[in-house]
Amino acid sequence: MNAPEDTTPAKVIPIIPRRDERGERPGELLGSVRSIASRNLQGLTAMLFDNLDDALFDLAEKAASNALQVEYFDGMRELRKKRGLIERMFIDDIAKRIADLGAGRLRERRMLSDSNAPRGELSLVEDAELEESLAVSSMASKAEQRLARNLFALNERLAMLAGGLRFDNALGPLDPGALAQAFRQTLRDLDTGMRVKLIVYKLFDRYVMSGAEAMYEELNLSLAQAGVLPQIRQPAASRTGSGSSPANMAAATGAASVARGSGQTYGEDLAAQADLLTQLGNLLAARRAPGETGMGATLQVGGNYAGGYSAGSAMPLPGPAELLGALTLLQAEIARANLATRNANEAMGEVRHVKADLLDQVSRISGHARARLSEADEDTIDLVSMLFEFILQDRNLPTEMQALLARLQIPYLKVAILDRRLFAQRAHPARRLLDTLADAAKGWSRESDPDLRLLGDVRAVVERLLQDFDDDIDVFERLLKEFGAQLETHRKRAELTELRAAEATRGREKLEHARRSAANVVLDRLQGQNPPQLVRSLLTRPWANYLVLVLLRQGAESPEYRSALHFMDDLLWSFTPKPDAASRQRLRTLLPELERSLRLGLATVALQEPDQNRLLEQLNALYRPLLGEAAAEPIADAADAARAQQANQDVETFLPPALEPEPVIALSVPPGSAGPESTVSSEALDGVRALKSGCWFEFCNDDGSRERAKLSWISPISGRYLFVNRRGLKVADKAAAQLAAEIESGHAVLLEEVPLFDRALDAIVERLRNAQTQAVPDHGGA
Numbered sequence: 001m002n003a004p005e006d007t008t009p010a011k012v013i014p015i016i017p018r019r020d021e022r023g024e025r026p027g028e029l030l031g032s033v034r035s036i037a038s039r040n041l042q043g044l045t046a047m048l049f050d051n052l053d054d055a056l057f058d059l060a061e062k063a064a065s066n067a068l069q070v071e072y073f074d075g076m077r078e079l080r081k082k083r084g085l086i087e088r089m090f091i092d093d094i095a096k097r098i099a100d101l102g103a104g105r106l107r108e109r110r111m112l113s114d115s116n117a118p119r120g121e122l123s124l125v126e127d128a129e130l131e132e133s134l135a136v137s138s139m140a141s142k143a144e145q146r147l148a149r150n151l152f153a154l155n156e157r158l159a160m161l162a163g164g165l166r167f168d169n170a171l172g173p174l175d176p177g178a179l180a181q182a183f184r185q186t187l188r189d190l191d192t193g194m195r196v197k198l199i200v201y202k203l204f205d206r207y208v209m210s211g212a213e214a215m216y217e218e219l220n221l222s223l224a225q226a227g228v229l230p231q232i233r234q235p236a237a238s239r240t241g242s243g244s245s246p247a248n249m250a251a252a253t254g255a256a257s258v259a260r261g262s263g264q265t266y267g268e269d270l271a272a273q274a275d276l277l278t279q280l281g282n283l284l285a286a287r288r289a290p291g292e293t294g295m296g297a298t299l300q301v302g303g304n305y306a307g308g309y310s311a312g313s314a315m316p317l318p319g320p321a322e323l324l325g326a327l328t329l330l331q332a333e334i335a336r337a338n339l340a341t342r343n344a345n346e347a348m349g350e351v352r353h354v355k356a357d358l359l360d361q362v363s364r365i366s367g368h369a370r371a372r373l374s375e376a377d378e379d380t381i382d383l384v385s386m387l388f389e390f391i392l393q394d395r396n397l398p399t400e401m402q403a404l405l406a407r408l409q410i411p412y413l414k415v416a417i418l419d420r421r422l423f424a425q426r427a428h429p430a431r432r433l434l435d436t437l438a439d440a441a442k443g444w445s446r447e448s449d450p451d452l453r454l455l456g457d458v459r460a461v462v463e464r465l466l467q468d469f470d471d472d473i474d475v476f477e478r479l480l481k482e483f484g485a486q487l488e489t490h491r492k493r494a495e496l497t498e499l500r501a502a503e504a505t506r507g508r509e510k511l512e513h514a515r516r517s518a519a520n521v522v523l524d525r526l527q528g529q530n531p532p533q534l535v536r537s538l539l540t541r542p543w544a545n546y547l548v549l550v551l552l553r554q555g556a557e558s559p560e561y562r563s564a565l566h567f568m569d570d571l572l573w574s575f576t577p578k579p580d581a582a583s584r585q586r587l588r589t590l591l592p593e594l595e596r597s598l599r600l601g602l603a604t605v606a607l608q609e610p611d612q613n614r615l616l617e618q619l620n621a622l623y624r625p626l627l628g629e630a631a632a633e634p635i636a637d638a639a640d641a642a643r644a645q646q647a648n649q650d651v652e653t654f655l656p657p658a659l660e661p662e663p664v665i666a667l668s669v670p671p672g673s674a675g676p677e678s679t680v681s682s683e684a685l686d687g688v689r690a691l692k693s694g695c696w697f698e699f700c701n702d703d704g705s706r707e708r709a710k711l712s713w714i715s716p717i718s719g720r721y722l723f724v725n726r727r728g729l730k731v732a733d734k735a736a737a738q739l740a741a742e743i744e745s746g747h748a749v750l751l752e753e754v755p756l757f758d759r760a761l762d763a764i765v766e767r768l769r770n771a772q773t774q775a776v777p778d779h780g781g782a
Helices: 021-061 066-102 127-146 148-161 176-186 194-225 246-251 266-286 320-336 344-352 354-366 375-393 399-406 409-418 429-442 453-468 474-526 533-553 559-574 581-604 609-626 638-654 661-667 682-689 736-745 756-773
Strands: 696-700 706-714 721-724 730-734 748-750
Touching: 021 066, 021 148, 021 194, 066 148, 066 176, 066 194, 127 148, 127 176, 127 194, 148 194, 176 194, 266 375, 266 756, 320 354, 320 409, 320 453, 344 354, 344 375, 344 399, 354 375, 354 409, 375 399, 375 409, 375 756, 399 429, 399 453, 409 429, 409 453, 429 453, 429 474, 429 756, 453 474, 474 533, 474 559, 474 706, 474 721, 474 730, 533 559, 533 581, 533 609, 559 581, 581 609, 682 736, 706 730, 730 736, 736 748
Parallel strands: none
Antiparallel strands: 696 706, 696 748, 706 721, 721 730
């Protein structure tokens, strides 16, 4: 008989699992994760490749050799050709990792720098592969450290979707290490040198790794809203804040673009920026005693700041919206104020008082009697204040420009709160705009800008930012393009004027050099000779001028110049004694050739034919005794003698002025034996000789006025230095020794070429170090 059927649900074990809603949900959510990740990564990689062409093109333009330039251009072509394949392989690899997670398969977390050599065999990893591995592992580890909180939450939620799978030593499918591994795999077959690959990795770090934070936040939000661990207990953190502390900035990826003109590689520049920002974070944190926050409020140990509140009954910390609202009110006050007449001391006081003004404004908005700030926000405010204090003390900037740029403190503080990449990326539009304004201002003076056009352009940018900037950082990019276009228009006009000044100076120097050379040649040949005065005058006047023209037109190696020298030798020989018939015969043979050469030279220097004939008559009279012919008949009376003397004087009169020997001898003194060079140090002279065209100086004149000028051209002939103002007009023309002496005396100051923002960060680090060394607390920050 059939046994009664047991229908107790607890004992029913279906052979085929039921397809209920909960069974389908993890797969759907993993599909959503894959879609969100693919969409974000496609956008980030597209941004990477959109900027890659420009980066490689800029490097090719600045390449130190043709081979390096060809390598960059070849890399551009190869990456253009394989861009689509690389993007598709990268997205497919990440999608496969997410699918493997759904199937319960995880990939081992291994060092990205591990060699691909077979296990158990000793092998040497090529230097290039090792360099690539180190670059990839470095950017992955930095991103994992920076994004630890988001990654912890995301991996916890992904593990829940995978049925509680433990990651332990496994690599999450969307970890920065996984992104780096996947991207490296797509570049395996890329036919480029390692130099180009490293640049690609740096841009991957800059655009993909730095942009991944938004992807992680979107994924966490989507999963939390879907009910996947909506409440996650985060690991303890030292502090948080609405702003971006320098310690966090130091960990930000993409800290720098290719170093401009410094000789650094992309990786070296990135490391230098990260190191600098790390030092800033540590120095700012060291200003406070342990357990102390901004404004001196003591916190209980173990206080939780994640929600924006301190421990106990302390008042709430203002969030980003409150800070930005207060700053916008302060910005409006500055925009309305007439600050044209304020001096440097007043501007400095306003810069240092911004924190107090901000706290007062926050108190009025929040209704609290005494507002306070998080450590991160206070560090950001102090850092921006020190940046603008540096601007007000920067020797590179004229005082009018210092005061004008100092008005940008509030807009730049808002940028620092909105976008923590301001201090980490040289390519940040706000940073580039400030650097561009400062670089344009470096060469400004009222004398070089009589219509105050540049001053007006800079003031217009400042006013636009004060009036228009709310929270749209794109306004900095737009203003940078507009201001850059204005500078380019001016640069083209100034270049033409500067070129004319250089050409005029070059022409004068070539003429002077030719005159010296001709004078020296003539004086050398006359040394030890005693020709008639007429011959001496001929050589030092018209013939010397002819030599100058030949040198300028044909050059010292030309047949014409050699022929002119040969004429002088023959002419001087022709007036030496002729004791025998052979020498007299040689003279008779030579005279027609001498006359032809002489007429050619005299015609070239525009001596009229009647004057040439009179000169030749006088020369022929001198030749008769040398040829054994009868001399001219004796002068019969005093009247004839007077007429003959007048004729000789007439010959002297129509000859051009002689080249003076004294200046030639004075200018021929060997450098270092006498003159100004002996009064300056060799270090100063070496520094001057190492200068390159394009650097700017500030000169202090005898009347106390100051003038800014750019080194436009260094003469290859005399070694003199030509300086022009920002309009391209000549300001000065100095010898190396003169410039070195002025530098040593402080009458000439070489202005910095390093961008303003970089110099400011270096100066702030030095300032904080000195304060730490002296053990002077600096809780006020600025």
